[in-house]
Amino acid sequence: MSPEVEDNIILGLVQLTWKGIQIEFGENLHHLRSIDISCNNLSGDIPESVTSLLKLISLNLSRNSxxxxxxxxxxxxxxxxxLDLSRNQISGSIPPSFSSLHYLSVLDLSYNNLSGRIPLSTQLQSFNASQFSGNLGLCGQPLTPECPGDAPTEGPAVPNGSGSDKTKQDDDGLISFGFYVSLVLGFIIGFWSVCGTLVLKTSWRYAYFRFFDDIKARIM
Incomplete structure (x- = not known):
């Protein structure tokens, strides 16, 4: 393809072979399906008019200047x-409109001077990080987890009081466990301290029952 470019207006005749069929494009360049002008010494800005080629399926401007x-x-x-724009000197950010390129299956923006956040979309985040490499100022998925200055990701909000209630429940659980252990130990020690003494010492046993007999007699 060898059109002349003057003031962003494409002039001349373009001959293109598409799927084995040779097609000539004159004034109807907006019907172009594929453009490949890679590996040349082209320089300057990418013409805004290229975005008017609404039928375009493949665009390769790689390895130029x-x-x-x-x-x-x-x-x-x-x-x-x-879309292959790799190995140029393109600067600035990736336009948010890239999120609308839902049919992209091939993308290479590597080795330019791009910077800023990679727009979020189903397509862009599905590509390998190598398709964005060589752009020192570029950040965001899939190249980096986040961009400089991003706030740390916070966990789900905890309803007011739920955290303290959980802690309180945990504390209650520990207290209840200790309480029951103490209760059992106290019962065993108390039981054998009293009953064991009564069993082993006959005089204490007689005194114990005499004490209750005296109480009974006073009540009666």
């Missing part, structure tokens, strides 16, 4: 399945 920022309206290319 493109500078500037990515066009904000890239999301208009909703049919795009393959």
């Amino acid at each position: 493109f500078t500037g920022v990515l066009p904000n309206k890239f999301g208009q290319l909703e049919m795009l399945e393959s």
